Amino acid sequence: MPLLQVRGITKRFPGVLALDAVDMAIEPGEVLAVIGENGAGKSTLMKILAGIQAPDDGEMLIDDTPVDIDSPRRATELGIALIHQELNLCDNLTVAANIYLGREPRTFGLIDRAAIHQGATIALAQIGLAIDPNTLLRELPIGHQQLIEIAKALSTQARVLIMDEPTSSLTSEEAKALFTVINDLRGRDVAIVYISHRLSEVTALADRVIILRDGQNAGELARTEIAHNAMVSLMVGRDVSQYYVHQPHEAGAIVLQAEDLVVPVWPKHPLNFSVHRGEIVGIAGLVGAGRTELLQVLFGIAPALAGRVLIDGEPQTLHSPVDAIRAGLALVPEDRKQQGLILEMAVADNIGLPGLHRHHRMGFADYARQNADAEAMIQRLSIRTPDAGQIVQFLSGGNQQKVVLAKWLALEPRVLLLDEPTRGIDVGAKEEIYRLMEELAATGVAVLFASSEMEEILGMSDRTFVMHEGHITGQLQRADLSEEAIMHLATGKAA
Ligand SMILES: Nc1ncnc2c1ncn2[C@@H]1O[C@H](COP(=O)(O)OP(=O)(O)OP(=O)(O)O)[C@@H](O)[C@H]1O
Numbered sequence: 001m002p003l004l005q006v007r008g009i010t011k012r013f014p015g016v017l018a019l020d021a022v023d024m025a026i027e028p029g030e031v032l033a034v035i036g037e038n039g040a041g042k043s044t045l046m047k048i049l050a051g052i053q054a055p056d057d058g059e060m061l062i063d064d065t066p067v068d069i070d071s072p073r074r075a076t077e078l079g080i081a082l083i084h085q086e087l088n089l090c091d092n093l094t095v096a097a098n099i100y101l102g103r104e105p106r107t108f109g110l111i112d113r114a115a116i117h118q119g120a121t122i123a124l125a126q127i128g129l130a131i132d133p134n135t136l137l138r139e140l141p142i143g144h145q146q147l148i149e150i151a152k153a154l155s156t157q158a159r160v161l162i163m164d165e166p167t168s169s170l171t172s173e174e175a176k177a178l179f180t181v182i183n184d185l186r187g188r189d190v191a192i193v194y195i196s197h198r199l200s201e202v203t204a205l206a207d208r209v210i211i212l213r214d215g216q217n218a219g220e221l222a223r224t225e226i227a228h229n230a231m232v233s234l235m236v237g238r239d240v241s242q243y244y245v246h247q248p249h250e251a252g253a254i255v256l257q258a259e260d261l262v263v264p265v266w267p268k269h270p271l272n273f274s275v276h277r278g279e280i281v282g283i284a285g286l287v288g289a290g291r292t293e294l295l296q297v298l299f300g301i302a303p304a305l306a307g308r309v310l311i312d313g314e315p316q317t318l319h320s321p322v323d324a325i326r327a328g329l330a331l332v333p334e335d336r337k338q339q340g341l342i343l344e345m346a347v348a349d350n351i352g353l354p355g356l357h358r359h360h361r362m363g364f365a366d367y368a369r370q371n372a373d374a375e376a377m378i379q380r381l382s383i384r385t386p387d388a389g390q391i392v393q394f395l396s397g398g399n400q401q402k403v404v405l406a407k408w409l410a411l412e413p414r415v416l417l418l419d420e421p422t423r424g425i426d427v428g429a430k431e432e433i434y435r436l437m438e439e440l441a442a443t444g445v446a447v448l449f450a451s452s453e454m455e456e457i458l459g460m461s462d463r464t465f466v467m468h469e470g471h472i473t474g475q476l477q478r479a480d481l482s483e484e485a486i487m488h489l490a491t492g493k494a495a
């Protein structure tokens with residue numbers, strides 16, 4: 001008997017039919033993967049199950065009994081927990097407080113801090129995270145924050161655990177720890193709904209896969225039928241090439257040069273490197289190696305402690321992103337919610353933001369031009385939105401990521417910095433982004449990107465720097481690139 005069933009779930013938003021009579025059922029101890037392109041309706045379905053959004057139509061049953069999940073509290077009572085795609089935690093609270101937020105254990109009406117501390121310690125141990133529960137959330141790197149979100153859901157003792165892209169900010173080590181937890185939960189008869197754009201994870205974990213396309217059920221694969229190509233063709237409704245093709249580039253003159261550049265988190269390690277015109281350079285390394293910090297220094301977010309950055313041979317003063325934009329740099333950041341987007345503003349306004357100075361006519365903002373530019377970008381990146389006026393927070397996660405990209409591309413930078421450019425992006429759209437990086441390089445842009453996805457580093461870079469604890473431990477030319485060579489350098493061994 002299924003533990004949870006949904007039948008005919010329909011959800012409309014202004015201009016969008018997000019879910020159109022969707023069915024789904026899951027049994028105890030089953031890992032059900034739900035996959036689909038950006039905007040297919042996955043997160044919406046899960047928010048309905050978690051009582052965050054109300055369906056327009058359809059029914060939900062638990063143990064064959066119809067239920068009305070009209071609030072998150074009700075979902076928790078029914079044993080349903082959702083790990084959100086976008087982090088949903090409070091920066092200024094401790095780890096323990098976040099884990100118990102809204103359901104603090106009490107004794108005699110008072111919050112029982114000892115119980116919270118103890119419960120949080122257990123939850124952290126379960127996911128293999130060795131940190132003090134009293135740490136403030138904002139002091140943790142984004143990968144650890146994601147793990148806290150998972151610990152929080154685990155600590156509710158849910159019968160149905162929904163994970164919406166849980167590994168998108170995790171290192172491969174952290175992801176492995178999560179898979180162990182999932183297998184353990186499966187053994188304890190928890191039903192797990194697993195959403196991911198990483199199809200290799202789906203292949204490794206899922207007992208069954210259902211595919212959503214344009215808000216409808218587009219197919220289902222049993223354990224023995226789960227294979228990359230089968231999943232992709234059901235997702236996109238056509239056959240797609242399994243892999244993008246990288247064209248090696250003829251590197252031109254040096255555009256970006258770092259001389260003895262010292263990044264604040266690693267004050268003892270001056271960095272020296274250069275990126276040429278038309279070159280795509282990858283930065284590989286384990287989490288904490290300093291990749292994000294390096295990109296932030298280049299973009300003027302965190303001033304360098306020492307050293308210089310030269311663009312076309314000219315030393316630059318990079319005290320702020322404004323300086324960096326003037327120097328011809330753009331950064332697509334890792335954490336789009338914090339640093340990339342103004343969620344309350346329209347798609348067109350976000351895309352036009354960094355280029356505001358270009359959209360002026362006689363001192364007035366030129367909205368017609370801004371809108372035309374935005375429309376062009378929406379086309380170019382196939383951003384799924386009813387129109388350029390849609391508020392960004394109503395777009396699906398992957399489409400928000402594309403807006404971040406559009407925003408910086410619209411500036412036509414000389415140097416494009418990308419931090420995890422395809423996090424949360426579906427297979428089809430990934431290829432579009434890779435093609436775009438190629439196109440930009442072909443027009444002479446110097447592209448520098450940090451990625452934790454080995455395939456992306458191997459597939460996209462003309463040259464790769466590998467970082468370990470703030471050092472560049474080696475540089476690999478395309479011909480010498482291999483997973484082994486990268487891991488060797490990433491773990492701190494010399495070339
Ligand atoms: N609150 C909302 N208001 C308006 N439209 C919305 C809202 N939430 C979602 N949508 C729209 O519903 C559709 C489905 O979005 P959903 O977030 O469920 O996609 P998804 O499958 O999770 O995509 P992704 O892989 O990018 O996370 C999209 O077109 C999205 O823009």
Ligand SMILES: [Mg+2]
Nearest residue numbers: 043085396397
């Ligand atoms: Mg989603």
